[in-house]
Amino acid sequence: MQTEGTLLLRRSDVEGLLSLRDCIYAVEEVFRLQGQGKIPRSEILGVKTPNGGLHVKAGLLPHDTSYLVAKLNSNFPNNRTRFNRPTIQGLIAIFDAENGSPLAILDSMDVTIKRTAAASAVAAKYLARISSSVGIICGCGQQGRAQLRAIQTVLPLQEVYAFDSNFEVARIFAAELSRELKIDIEAVHNPKAAIRRSDVLVTSTTATGFFVHKEDVPDGAFIAAVGADDTHKQELDPALMASAKVVADSLEQSCTIGDTHHAIAKGLMSKENVYADLGEIVAGKKSGRVSGNEIIIFDSTGIAIEDAAAAALVYAKASARGIGNRFTFAA
Numbered sequence: 001m002q003t004e005g006t007l008l009l010r011r012s013d014v015e016g017l018l019s020l021r022d023c024i025y026a027v028e029e030v031f032r033l034q035g036q037g038k039i040p041r042s043e044i045l046g047v048k049t050p051n052g053g054l055h056v057k058a059g060l061l062p063h064d065t066s067y068l069v070a071k072l073n074s075n076f077p078n079n080r081t082r083f084n085r086p087t088i089q090g091l092i093a094i095f096d097a098e099n100g101s102p103l104a105i106l107d108s109m110d111v112t113i114k115r116t117a118a119a120s121a122v123a124a125k126y127l128a129r130i131s132s133s134v135g136i137i138c139g140c141g142q143q144g145r146a147q148l149r150a151i152q153t154v155l156p157l158q159e160v161y162a163f164d165s166n167f168e169v170a171r172i173f174a175a176e177l178s179r180e181l182k183i184d185i186e187a188v189h190n191p192k193a194a195i196r197r198s199d200v201l202v203t204s205t206t207a208t209g210f211f212v213h214k215e216d217v218p219d220g221a222f223i224a225a226v227g228a229d230d231t232h233k234q235e236l237d238p239a240l241m242a243s244a245k246v247v248a249d250s251l252e253q254s255c256t257i258g259d260t261h262h263a264i265a266k267g268l269m270s271k272e273n274v275y276a277d278l279g280e281i282v283a284g285k286k287s288g289r290v291s292g293n294e295i296i297i298f299d300s301t302g303i304a305i306e307d308a309a310a311a312a313l314v315y316a317k318a319s320a321r322g323i324g325n326r327f328t329f330a331a
Helices: 011-017 020-035 079-083 109-127 142-152 167-181 192-196 238-243 259-265 278-282 304-321
Strands: 006-009 044-049 052-061 067-075 088-096 102-107 134-138 159-163 184-188 200-203 208-212 222-225 234-236 245-248 296-299 325-327
Touching: 006 011, 006 304, 011 102, 011 109, 011 304, 020 109, 020 142, 020 278, 020 304, 052 304, 067 109, 067 304, 088 109, 088 304, 102 109, 102 304, 109 142, 109 222, 109 278, 109 296, 109 304, 134 142, 142 167, 142 200, 159 167, 167 184, 184 192, 222 234, 234 238, 234 259, 238 259, 238 296, 245 278, 259 296
Parallel strands: 006 102, 134 159, 134 200, 159 184, 200 222, 208 234, 222 296, 245 296
Antiparallel strands: 006 325, 044 052, 052 067, 067 088, 088 102
C-alpha cells in the first residue's frame, strides 16, 4: 500500500542508502531487462544557457510496483571557480507508473556518480579480460574515484596509474585510494606510457579534445569512455574508435553525444559499426569478449535506466527503514 505524501531524501540519505555493490547489481539487472526488450528506450531532453545547461533523462522501470523516473541535472562547468558550487547539481523524481503519483524526490549527485561507475563495472565484467591486473584512471575527481572502486569489485586490479590535468589531484587520489583499496597506485604527469602498460583504461574527464591515441592502446585493452557525455566533449582518438569493438550504453546517444559520434563525424565509422548495446550483451543476445587481443570500448554516455534502477533501490530502502521526510504537494 502506498504511503501518503512524497518522500523527500537529502544527499546524505542517498549516500547512506546506496552502496556501490548494490548499485552495480541493480544496474546490471536493468541492462539485462533492456536487452530483453522489457524496458522502452528513452532520450535526453536538454536546454543550454551561456554558462551551462539542464538535461532531463526519463525512463520506465518495471518492478514489483512500476516506476516512472526522471532525473533533472544542471551542468555548469565554471561553478567551482565562480560560485564554489558543484559542476553538476540535480534532482530525481520517482512516480507511480500506475497512477502518476509523485512517490519521491531525491538529490541526484550520489546516484549519478555511483550509477555511472556501476555501468563501467558491468561493462568490465563482460568485456575486459578476466585476468586484467593493470589499469589507469584518467580524471581523478569523484567520478574517477567511484570508477576505480567499482571496477575493483569485478577485476583483480593490483597496479593502477592515476592521471589528472591537475597533478596534485592525481597525487592525492593515489595516496588515498591505495590505502583504501590496498593496491599500488602511482600518479603520473603524462598518461601515454601508462596507457601502453594497462589492461583497463577509464577516462572520466571534461576534455574537449582526445588525449588517448590509437597507437598507445595495447591489444586486449578494455576502455570505459565516460567523460564524453555532450557533443563538445571528447577523450578518445576517432581512429581508435573506428578500429576497436565498440559497445554503447545507448546506441542512439553514443552516436549523438559520445566518443562514437566524433568518429562518425570524421567519416571513420557509422552507426552500423557499433557492435552492440551493453544490454544485448548482458542479456546474452550477443557475445562479449571473444578474443584476448581485441580492444573493446564501452562508450558510456549515461542513460535513464541507470538512474531509475539506482533511485528505485534508494526509494525502497528508505521506505522500508522510515528514512526521509514526507511532503504533500496537494495540501
